Every structure is written in C-alpha cells, then in structure tokens.
Amino acid sequence: MALVVQKYGGTxxxxxxxxKHVATRIKRRAASGDSxxxxxxxxxxxxxxxxxxxxxxADRPHARExxxxxxxxxxQSSALMVMALHAIGVDAISLSGAQAGMRTDSVxxxxxxxxxxxxxxREEVERGRVVIVAGFQGLTETMDVATIGRGxxxxxxxxxxxxxxxxxxxxxxxxxxxxxxxxxxPEARKLKDITYEEMLELASKGAKVMAPxxxxxxxxxxxxxxxxxxxxxxxxxxxxxxxxxxxFNRVRGIAHDLDVAKITVRHVPDRPGIAAEIFxxxxxxxxxxxxxxxxxxxxxxxxxxxxxxxGDLPRALTHVRVVAEQIGAAEVIADERMGKVSIVGxxxxxxxxxxxxxxxxxxxxxxxIEIISxxxxxxxxxxPEERVADAxxxxxxxxxxxxxxxxxLTG
Amino acid sequence: MALVVQKYGGTxxxxxxxxKHVATRIKRRAASGDSxxxxxxxxxxxxxxxxxxxxxxADRPHARExxxxxxxxxxQSSALMVMALHAIGVDAISLSGAQAGMRTDSVxxxxxxxxxxxxxxREEVERGRVVIVAGFQGLTETMDVATIGRGxxxxxxxxxxxxxxxxxxxxxxxxxxxxxxxxxxPEARKLKDITYEEMLELASKGAKVMAPxxxxxxxxxxxxxxxxxxxxxxxxxxxxxxxxxxxFNRVRGIAHDLDVAKITVRHVPDRPGIAAEIFxxxxxxxxxxxxxxxxxxxxxxxxxxxxxxxGDLPRALTHVRVVAEQIGAAEVIADERMGKVSIVGxxxxxxxxxxxxxxxxxxxxxxxIEIISxxxxxxxxxxPEERVADAxxxxxxxxxxxxxxxxxLTG
Numbered sequence: 045m046a047l048v049v050q051k052y053g054g055t056x057x058x059x060x061x062x063x064k065h066v067a068t069r070i071k072r073r074a075a076s077g078d079s080x081x082x083x084x085x086x087x088x089x090x091x092x093x094x095x096x097x098x099x100x101x102a103d104r105p106h107a108r109e110x111x112x113x114x115x116x117x118x119x120q121s122s123a124l125m126v127m128a129l130h131a132i133g134v135d136a137i138s139l140s141g142a143q144a145g146m147r148t149d150s151v152x153x154x155x156x157x158x159x160x161x162x163x164x165x166r167e168e169v170e171r172g173r174v175v176i177v178a179g180f181q182g183l184t185e186t187m188d189v190a191t192i193g194r195g196x197x198x199x200x201x202x203x204x205x206x207x208x209x210x211x212x213x214x215x216x217x218x219x220x221x222x223x224x225x226x227x228x229x230p231e232a233r234k235l236k237d238i239t240y241e242e243m244l245e246l247a248s249k250g251a252k253v254m255a256p257x258x259x260x261x262x263x264x265x266x267x268x269x270x271x272x273x274x275x276x277x278x279x280x281x282x283x284x285x286x287x288x289x290x291x292f293n294r295v296r297g298i299a300h301d302l303d304v305a306k307i308t309v310r311h312v313p314d315r316p317g318i319a320a321e322i323f324x325x326x327x328x329x330x331x332x333x334x335x336x337x338x339x340x341x342x343x344x345x346x347x348x349x350x351x352x353x354x355g356d357l358p359r360a361l362t363h364v365r366v367v368a369e370q371i372g373a374a375e376v377i378a379d380e381r382m383g384k385v386s387i388v389g390x391x392x393x394x395x396x397x398x399x400x401x402x403x404x405x406x407x408x409x410x411x412x413i414e415i416i417s418x419x420x421x422x423x424x425x426x427x428p429e430e431r432v433a434d435a436x437x438x439x440x441x442x443x444x445x446x447x448x449x450x451x452x453l454t455g
Numbered sequence: 456m457a458l459v460v461q462k463y464g465g466t467x468x469x470x471x472x473x474x475k476h477v478a479t480r481i482k483r484r485a486a487s488g489d490s491x492x493x494x495x496x497x498x499x500x501x502x503x504x505x506x507x508x509x510x511x512x513a514d515r516p517h518a519r520e521x522x523x524x525x526x527x528x529x530x531q532s533s534a535l536m537v538m539a540l541h542a543i544g545v546d547a548i549s550l551s552g553a554q555a556g557m558r559t560d561s562v563x564x565x566x567x568x569x570x571x572x573x574x575x576x577r578e579e580v581e582r583g584r585v586v587i588v589a590g591f592q593g594l595t596e597t598m599d600v601a602t603i604g605r606g607x608x609x610x611x612x613x614x615x616x617x618x619x620x621x622x623x624x625x626x627x628x629x630x631x632x633x634x635x636x637x638x639x640x641p642e643a644r645k646l647k648d649i650t651y652e653e654m655l656e657l658a659s660k661g662a663k664v665m666a667p668x669x670x671x672x673x674x675x676x677x678x679x680x681x682x683x684x685x686x687x688x689x690x691x692x693x694x695x696x697x698x699x700x701x702x703f704n705r706v707r708g709i710a711h712d713l714d715v716a717k718i719t720v721r722h723v724p725d726r727p728g729i730a731a732e733i734f735x736x737x738x739x740x741x742x743x744x745x746x747x748x749x750x751x752x753x754x755x756x757x758x759x760x761x762x763x764x765x766g767d768l769p770r771a772l773t774h775v776r777v778v779a780e781q782i783g784a785a786e787v788i789a790d791e792r793m794g795k796v797s798i799v800g801x802x803x804x805x806x807x808x809x810x811x812x813x814x815x816x817x818x819x820x821x822x823x824i825e826i827i828s829x830x831x832x833x834x835x836x837x838x839p840e841e842r843v844a845d846a847x848x849x850x851x852x853x854x855x856x857x858x859x860x861x862x863x864l865t866g
Contacts, residue, residue, distance in 0.1 A: 060511035102542035113535065124509065127509055138520055
C-alpha cells in the first residue's frame with residue numbers, strides 16, 4: 045500500500061506503442077496495491093523538434109515563450125498516457141505541472157522549484173486514480189509557465205516523491221548504473237546500489253543514467269531512487285544515502301569522459317592573485333573550467349594547467365592569450381586530444397593505497413598520466429584521449445569490478 | 456487608438472513562414488496606433504494529427520484528456536507567434552485560454568463559455584504589448600482545461616471582442632463572403648457587408664467562411680465582425696446587425712449544399728403524434744434532420760419527407776424502417792443524390808415575388824424542385840444533386856447578383 049512516484053523518460057514514451065507498453069507496467073504496479081503517480085517526459089524528439097521550429101521563426105526566442113512552447117510536449121504525453129491507461133481499464137487523470145502544484149521561480153528555461161503543493165495530486169490518489177504529471181514544468185508567481193531545465197522530468201519526480209513522502213523510481217532506456225560503460229568494458233557489472241555522491245561522480249559525464257540535479261535533490265531530502273529500464277524487468281540500481289560496512293572504502297565504478305581539452309599557461313609570475321587574473325575572464329564569459337593544477341617550475345615562475353570541454357576551447361584560448369600577455373607569461377599551450385578516467389567510491393580518497401594502485405595499473409598499461417585530481421570519493425587522471433578506453437579496462441581489471449560485491453552475495 | 460481582437464486560423468499559421476507573415480501584419484496594425492489582441496488556431500493539421508495519435512492509443516479517448524492534448528496545438532502557435540513578433544521588434548506576450556480569462560463549463564470537447572475575465576489581457580495591453588491568445592480553450596471551475604468545439608477560435612475572438620468592447624476581425628483563407636460559391640459561379644461578387652442572419656444562412660453549409668456559433672455570438676452582443684483573408688490586402692466582408700434601407704428586401708446571395716439525402720415515409724396514418732413517433736428515435740440516435748415536409752396524399756394518409764446529411768442516411772434508415780412498420784406505413788423510400796439551393800436575404804420570405812421568381816428561374820432551367828422550405832430570410836429548394844450547380848448559376852443570373860449593390864455604388 046505504498047505511494048510511489050515513477051518517471052518515464054522520452055524514449056520510454058516515444059511512440060503510441062511504447063506509451064501503451066508503459067501503461068501496462070503502471071497497471072501492473074497499481075494492481076499490486078500501490079498508489080502510482082507517474083511523471084512523463086515529452087515523446088522522443090518532440091522537444092528538439094519544437095526548439096528547431098522556434099529557431100525557424102526567431103534567432104533568439106524569448107525564454108518565457110520557449111517555456112510555453114516546450115511545456116506542451118510533456119502535456120501531450122501526459123494526456124496520451126492517461127488515454128492508454130483508460131483503454132486498459134485503469135482510472136487515471138493527467139495534471140499539468142501547474143495543476144499538480146509545482147511552483148517555480150521566474151527564471152524561464154532554467155527555473156528553480158520553490159515548492160510542491162500536492163493537494164490535487166493527493167485528492168486524485170485518494171480517489172483511487174493513477175496520476176500522470178507532465179514533467180519539466182511549473183507555474184510562477186505571475187501564473188506563467190516555466191520549465192526547469194535539462195533533466196527536468198527526473199527532478200520533477202524526485203521533488204514530488206519528497207513532497208508526498210513517496211518512493212521514487214526512474215524508468216529510462218538503460219537498466220541501471222554499471223561499474224563502467226559496458227560499451228568499453230564488456231564485463232562491466234550492474235550495481236545493485238550506490239550512494240548519491242558516487243552516482244554523481246559516475247554520472248557526471250560518462251554514465252548518463254539520470255540528471256545530476258535530481259540525484260542532488262534526492263540526496264538533500266534523502267529519497268532513495270530506483271533507476272531501472274522501462275524496456276525490461278531487470279531490477280535496476282538503488283541510489284540512496286546510506287553506506288553500509290561492505291560498501292564503504294571500495295571502488296564502485298570507473299567513470300570516463302572523452303570531452304576534455306587542456307590549456308597550459310607556462311611561466312606565470314608566481315604572485316598572489318595571479319590565478320584569479322587568469323580565471324575571472326573565463327568565468328565572466330560563462331566558460332566552465334574543470335580540473336586546475338598549478339606546479340612551481342622555476343623560481344618565481346609557475347605553470348598553470350586546466351581542463352575544459354572541447355567545444356569551449358577556442359573561446360577560452362582567446363581570453364587566456366590576452367591575459368597571458370598582460371601578466372607576462374611565457375606561452376599558452378592547448379591540447380584538445382585529452383580524456384579523463386576516474387575511480388569512484390566513498391572514502392577511497394582518504395584511504396591509503398587506492399591512488400597508488402590506480403597509478404600502477406595505468407603505468408603497467410603504458411598510459412601516461414598528464415594531470416591528477418581528487419575529490420572525497422574520486423581519483424581522476426587526465427590521459428591522452430586515445431588511451432581512455434584502455435585505461436578504463438585496465439582499472440576495471442585492477443580493482444576486480446567484474447566480481448560481485450559482498451553485499452550482493454549475501455542479499 | 457482602437458482596441459481590436461483579431462483571429463488567425465490554422466491555414467494562416469500553418470508554417471513558420473506564414474507565422475512570420477502574420478506577425479508583420481500584426482506589427483503594421485499595431486504601428487497604426489491600435490492595440491491588438493490576436494487569437495490563434497493550431498498550426499495547419501496539428502489538431503487532426505493529435506486526434507489521430509490519440510486514436511492510435513485508445514478507441515474512445517476520454518474527453519477531458521483529449522482537451523488536454525488538443526489545447527497544446529493552440530498553445531504552441533501562440534508562443535511561436537510571439538517569437539515572430541519579438542523577432543521584428545514588437546513587444547508581445549502569449550496567454551493560454553486560462554491565463555486570458557476564458558472560463559467554461561465542464562462539457563469537455565464542446566464546452567460553453569461561461570465568462571471572460573480579461574484582467575490580464577487588459578493589463579498586458581496597457582503595458583503596450585500585443586497579446587496573443589491561444590484559441591479554442593478555457594478553464595473549468597475545477598481548474599481543468601476544456602475546449603469549446605469546432606470553430607472554437609472564431610468564437611474565442613468574438614467573445615473577447617465582446618468582453619473587451621473591441622472591434623473583431625477574423626482572418627482566414629478566403630477573402631470574404633460571396634454572393635455564391637465562386638467555384639460554381641465565376642462572376643460571383645464579394646459582399647461588402649451582410650447581416651448576422653444572412654451570414655448564418657449563407658455559411659450554414661456552402662460558404663465555410665466562419666463558424667456559425669461565432670456569428671451567433673456576434674449577433675447576441677452586436678459585435679461587428681470583419682471577415683478577410685490573411686493572405687491578401689483585400690477589404691473583406693463586414694458582418695453586422697444593422698440592415699440599411701438599401702440592403703433590406705433583396706437577395707444577397709445563393710447558398711448551396713451537395714450533402715443532402717432524402718427519406719420519404721409513404722402512406723403514414725394521419726393522426727396526432729405520428730411525426731413525433733418517427734422523429735423521436737432519430738433524435739435519440741443524435742441524427743440531425745434538416746427540412747421536413749408533410750403532404751396529405753390520400754384520405755387519413757399522409758407522406759412525410761425529410762432531408763439529412765448523406766453520411767447519416769444508413770443509420771437513419773434503420774430507425775425509420777422500424778418505426779414505419781410499427782405505425783403501418785406503406786413504404787420507406789430513400790434517395791441520396793439530392794442537393795439544396797437557397798436564396799438568402801433579410802425580408803425576402805415575407806416580400807412577394809421572390810419565391811415566384813426563384814421557382815420560375817429553376818423551371819426555365821429545366822430543374823425539377825423536389826421540396827421547398829422557407830425561413831424568415833431564406834427560400835430553399837431541394838433539387839437533384841447533379842442540377843445544383845446549374846440551379847446556383849440560374850438563380851445568380853435571375854437575381855442579378857453580379858451587379859454591384861446600391862450601397863456599394865454610393866460608398
């Protein structure tokens with residue numbers, strides 16, 4: 045007799061057939077005695093098609109009007125899903141974000157959720173209805189529609205689960221979180237569970253399982269989130285806050301990212317404030333910088349190296365070259381053929397031995413490490429792009445991730 | 456400095472290019488100093504496509520959910536129109552039916568307008584903005600979306616014009632109301648103006664210029680409505696309530712309709728209540744009957760003939776045959792190759808001579824009249840389908856409709 049908030053993504057509702065398939069899954073779940081609230085995304089490529097249509101009309105469409113336009117995609121799938129449920133005898137009702145009580149600020153296209161006022165959702169659930177909520181959209185204080193940005197439907201589902209005190213299940217086109225990308229490591233193993241933080245590190249670039257923002261929201265409200273496939277009956281991965289004895293202090297997975305470019309500013313005068321002088325113009329230009337390392341090379345001079353997305357490299361170089369000349373740096377070197385490989389696991393950064401094992405595994409595979417960076421639960425090496433796949437495989441082997449974890453063996 | 460409510464139909468906003476074209480028309484109108492509120496329909500075939508999608512999912516989609524689905528079509532075009540206006544420097548905002556203050560009852564897919572609460576529209580107009588309203592949709596008392604049925608965008612425009620005390624202009628893909636269908640009568644002439652009642656008679660089937668319901672609403676609130684083309688700069692036709700001296704008592708146009716089937720029930724016992732016995736089952740089956748005539752043929756026996764749309768003939772026959780047997784009628788005869796031709800003009804039915812001139816013109820053309828029926832402003836003859844076009848041309852000539860009217864000559 046639980047209340048569950050599910051989410052079905054765009055590929056899960058891409059066609060009439062798939063909508064009908066999802067409806068049968070919802071019916072089965074409701075028949076088990078649980079009350080179901082399901083958040084749906086727009087069908088397949090609808091959002092991209094609407095964006096393309098808008099750009100045929102205006103170079104820079106007004107954000108408020110884009111929200112009016114784009115929100116129709118989710119509204120359509122919510123109504124279609126209810127029709128599919130009715131057709132198989134399930135009492136159901138669609139609610140727009142506004143009707144479901146999603147209140148947002150007025151930053152159109154990227155609104156923040158201010159509150160969930162789920163009275164109507166509760167009423168409909170109490171009437172015994174399945175409630176289908178159009179994801180990604182809310183209502184501002186001026187009674188306008190706003191959308192909440194990329195990953196909006198995942199975030200909608202987690203927010204409603206938090207507001208309703210419900211379980212949360214994200215159904216997508218992958219069947220869970222893996223120890224590494226199965227396209228790179230065929231023996232990669234699906235994880236039974238993972239912490240919010242580990243999920244964020246694994247999902248940040250490589251494993252696009254669910255929106256980081258939704259994971260963060262789950263973490264804040266401590267909502268366990270099941271990620272599973274809408275196309276299969278496989279059990280999926282549970283994302284949660286607890287770290288059990290067995291789960292702590294072990295490598296849970298390998299993340300990788302091929303979208304890495306590197307800029308090195310050589311022979312920078314080593315004085316206070318010099319980093320700010322380099323990075324402030326990049327921040328002003330809304331260029332997002334990832335890893336930054338600084339090495340003293342000669343007396344009073346230092347090298348500053350940082351990474352960023354490849355697409356941002358040309359614009360970043362323009363800014364960096366101006367600053368380099370102003371501060372009297374020797375030269376600016378760029379390399380866009382870089383990649384990133386990380387081991388992820390709660391506690392591994394503070395535990396001895398993991399970094400050393402990682403470096404040795406890469407060294408044994410003949411892979412040169414260009415930059416190292418670490419977080420509380422992650423150790424990352426920047427390596428040449430063409431060696432990333434080898435690095436992922438070497439690390440997966442070195443940490444024996446193909447083997448089942450103790451927790452999975454016991455239960 | 457007038458306030459005008461315009462309406463642009465589905466063909467006028469069918470593509471990105473056409474939306475941009477309409478935006479330039481709105482810009483020009485706004486630049487002339489008038490405040491513009493424009494109601495838009497869904498783009499081209501969007502509504503039909505959404506209906507087809509719904510029917511892929513459910514045989515009989517729930518009306519409430521159809522309204523959620525279908526209303527997205529108008530919402531999309533409203534946002535796109537505003538983008539097009541922004542792109543050419545016009546301050547504008549889109550409002551859904553709910554935001555614009557359209558309140559309806561809860562009869563989904565065919566809701567009645569209960570009230571227009573146009574505060575937000577007024578506020579936006581006072582800010583100097585063009586307001587684009589998504590047509591065809593409103594909000595029920597339970598805060599659900601309802602659509603108002605066929606011709607909903609025309610009706611939306613007239614309703615807002617009434618609520619705002621504004622002028623009303625309907626832009627469509629024809630450039631006005633003609634004395635007859637120009638495809639049948641090449642010399643047919645566009646009318647400069649016409650009364651609501653004449654428009655209703657002319658438009659009921661033949662000239663699909665605008666929704667009858669919208670004309671009726673205009674009549675009730677006495678809102679003059681200009682009908683014109685969004686594709687040309689032609690002046691259009693003004694629909695209004697006043698009949699001037701010159702306009703009264705003359706034939707304004709010829710309407711025709713090829714979608715006519717005829718049923719005759721022969722030798723019906725001529726006793727009170729017999730007509731009700733025949734027509735009650737048809738009404739129960741929601742079959743709409745048009746002209747009905749009853750002729751006493753022999754003593755105590757009568758023939759009852761009526762017309763209806765061809766598509767309804769098979770179902771109607773099933774019901775009528777049952778009743779005919781119950782009441783002891785001699786036989787049921789059906790003919791689906793019928794057509795209808797009407798002369799329309801305020802006062803013509805009560806004025807002598809028009810009916811006689813009509814019958815003579817048809818007789819001179821060798822056209823047999825099967826049934827005659829009249830209304831206050833119309834005389835209709837049911838004739839064989841294959842002679843309808845000849846009948847329209849004969850009547851157009853007989854009443855000299857190709858000649859300009861006195862009012863047009865003077866001003």
